[in-house]
Amino acid sequence: MFxxxxxxxxxxxxxxxxxxxxGLSRCGYxxxxxxxxxxxxxxxxxxxxxxxxxxxxxxxxLADDIERLLDELEPSAVVVERVLFQVNARTAISVxxxxxxxxxxxxxxxxxxxxxxxxEVKLAITGDGxxxxxxxxxxxxxxxxxxxxxDPPDAADALALAICxxxxxxxxxxQAAGDGERGAPSGRLEARVAAALAKQRxxxx
Amino acid sequence: MFxxxxxxxxxxxxxxxxxxxxGLSRCGYxxxxxxxxxxxxxxxxxxxxxxxxxxxxxxxxLADDIERLLDELEPSAVVVERVLFQVNARTAISVxxxxxxxxxxxxxxxxxxxxxxxxEVKLAITGDGxxxxxxxxxxxxxxxxxxxxxDPPDAADALALAICxxxxxxxxxxQAAGDGERGAPSGRLEARVAAALAKQRxxxx
Numbered sequence: 001m002f003x004x005x006x007x008x009x010x011x012x013x014x015x016x017x018x019x020x021x022x023g024l025s026r027c028g029y030x031x032x033x034x035x036x037x038x039x040x041x042x043x044x045x046x047x048x049x050x051x052x053x054x055x056x057x058x059x060x061x062l063a064d065d066i067e068r069l070l071d072e073l074e075p076s077a078v079v080v081e082r083v084l085f086q087v088n089a090r091t092a093i094s095v096x097x098x099x100x101x102x103x104x105x106x107x108x109x110x111x112x113x114x115x116x117x118x119x120e121v122k123l124a125i126t127g128d129g130x131x132x133x134x135x136x137x138x139x140x141x142x143x144x145x146x147x148x149x150x151d152p153p154d155a156a157d158a159l160a161l162a163i164c165x166x167x168x169x170x171x172x173x174x175q176a177a178g179d180g181e182r183g184a185p186s187g188r189l190e191a192r193v194a195a196a197l198a199k200q201r202x203x204x205x
Numbered sequence: 206m207f208x209x210x211x212x213x214x215x216x217x218x219x220x221x222x223x224x225x226x227x228g229l230s231r232c233g234y235x236x237x238x239x240x241x242x243x244x245x246x247x248x249x250x251x252x253x254x255x256x257x258x259x260x261x262x263x264x265x266x267l268a269d270d271i272e273r274l275l276d277e278l279e280p281s282a283v284v285v286e287r288v289l290f291q292v293n294a295r296t297a298i299s300v301x302x303x304x305x306x307x308x309x310x311x312x313x314x315x316x317x318x319x320x321x322x323x324x325e326v327k328l329a330i331t332g333d334g335x336x337x338x339x340x341x342x343x344x345x346x347x348x349x350x351x352x353x354x355x356d357p358p359d360a361a362d363a364l365a366l367a368i369c370x371x372x373x374x375x376x377x378x379x380q381a382a383g384d385g386e387r388g389a390p391s392g393r394l395e396a397r398v399a400a401a402l403a404k405q406r407x408x409x410x
Contacts, residue, residue: 103264
């Protein structure tokens with residue numbers, strides 16, 4: 001839908017926030033940039049490896065794709081979904097392998113690397129940590145002012161990760177500005193999410 | 206116990222078989238070489254990353270250690286333990302991440318990369334797919350004619366992986382030589398293991 005920004009004119013300011021939804025068959029990516037008060041999607045898509053290939057070769061192909069993505073987008077931070085054993089029972093190992101490649105590739109470049117759990121992302125995007133995928137996709141579409149839902153869903157999940165991190169940074173900024181008096185989230189949803197996120201973050205981690 | 210072969214005189218012939226028992230806190234490695242009819246350990250040890258470091262930094266450190274290991278040992282094949290979700294429930298994700306780095310690093314160099322499950326290794330080493338760790342360590346010590354058990358156990362597990370692959374290659378050689386008439390395993394244990402391994406391999410994979 002957005003494609004790689006190959007050939008696009010360079011955008012000013014720091015690089016976008018790149019979200020990666022790790023997976024071996026399909027690894028979603030999505031990058032967003034703050035554009036004034038709004039958020040803008042600058043790239044979204046999915047990296048695939050052929051299931052019929054041997055596992056080591058698939059891992060090399062994915063690692064190469066991730067490197068190319070980092071080269072092209074020059075993100076200012078990378079957000080990778082935290083793999084939860086319970087959530088990904090069937091694919092835990094291969095999702096873990098893919099996430100390891102993504103985390104190491106970003107860290108090797110000295111980029112800030114952040115992980116959020118699926119629940120944290122749902123909470124940040126919809127205000128409900130138990131929201132279903134459709135609700136997340138709808139909110140991603142709305143918050144990025146897209147004309148259609150990001151497709152495939154892996155791309156939407158990756159965009160949601162990136163958006164989650166923008167909210168988190170705004171929350172940090174607000175807290176740094178002094179108990180949220182200046183620069184605090186102003187919208188109703190935003191305030192609700194910020195409070196819930198702060199509460200969850202302060203809990204058992 | 207064996208240490209890296211830094212400064213050791215170069216050994217003739219193809220590189221050793223390198224076994225890697227993936228893990229983030231402790232990643233075991235062990236390399237063996239065929240020495241006539243016998244097997245010889247040429248390196249064994251463990252790569253560690255500090256638990257207090259951030260996950261992405263630990264993954265980078267481990268990836269760097271694996272690259273150095275491949276540089277130094279110049280293995281002819283790399284054997285990585287197949288991560289089984291059921292066996293590694295608590296650490297499935299981090300073991301998966303570590304295994305992904307090892308598999309990709311070896312495949313990127315064009316090395317043959319093989320995975321065996323813990324049961325396959327136990328079967329190949331002891332003749333019993335349900336053997337306990339102590340039995341595996343004892344057989345590794347005996348088959349490599351070591352004067353003491355490899356320490357830490359992660360190193361023994363990695364040596365066991367490498368030995369397992371040597372047995373497997375012997376089995377393949379025997380089969381290629383024509384239904385085991387020439388070059389077939391001669392020892393009693395060896396024949397038993399080869400038959401069991403062939404049976405398991407032919408089963409549900």
